[in-house]
Amino acid sequence: MDMVENNPAEFQRVPVRDGLLAGDLRRLDGVRLAGTRCHSCGEVSLGQNQVCLNCGGDQVSHVSLSDRGMLWSYTIVRNRPPGDYKGPDPFKPFGIGLVELPDGIRVMSPLDVEISDVQIGMPLQFRAFVQHVDAEHHEVIAFKFTGVA
Ligand SMILES: [Zn+2]
Numbered sequence: 001m002d003m004v005e006n007n008p009a010e011f012q013r014v015p016v017r018d019g020l021l022a023g024d025l026r027r028l029d030g031v032r033l034a035g036t037r038c039h040s041c042g043e044v045s046l047g048q049n050q051v052c053l054n055c056g057g058d059q060v061s062h063v064s065l066s067d068r069g070m071l072w073s074y075t076i077v078r079n080r081p082p083g084d085y086k087g088p089d090p091f092k093p094f095g096i097g098l099v100e101l102p103d104g105i106r107v108m109s110p111l112d113v114e115i116s117d118v119q120i121g122m123p124l125q126f127r128a129f130v131q132h133v134d135a136e137h138h139e140v141i142a143f144k145f146t147g148v149a
Pocket residue numbers: 038039040041042043052053054055056057
């Protein structure tokens with residue numbers, strides 16, 4: 001018996017942005033970033049796109065991106081962002097990195113790493129997580145990269 005199918009309302013999950021995540025959101029361990037690979041120029045872009053963002057070609061495949069990456073660059077956010085920031089309250093400084101994936105793409109992502117430990121070149125692991133519950137009681141799934149033990 002599958003609780004998920006019996007109680008869909010309790011388990012409804014949505015990605016923080018449409019087309020951003022690949023896989024079954026009920027099983028976060030298997031969720032990956034969604035990507036689009038162009039058959040004409042080979043460009044890989046983030047998210048499920050209908051045309052290539054590089055050459056405009058419409059012969060594309062939707063792919064799951066690697067869950068391992070390397071920190072290419074980063075910045076530390078030391079002040080609470082304005083608007084509907086969903087992070088810890090009180091605010092805790094955090095890193096935002098450009099994470100280079102073996103798929104040939106760099107992705108901007110929050111870093112779940114102590115800011116004193118953040119280092120260019122460090123290996124990182126993708127994680128999907130429940131960021132918040134929205135007004136329709138959906139669990140909103142976002143992503144971050146964590147350090148690799
Ligand atoms: Zn292209």
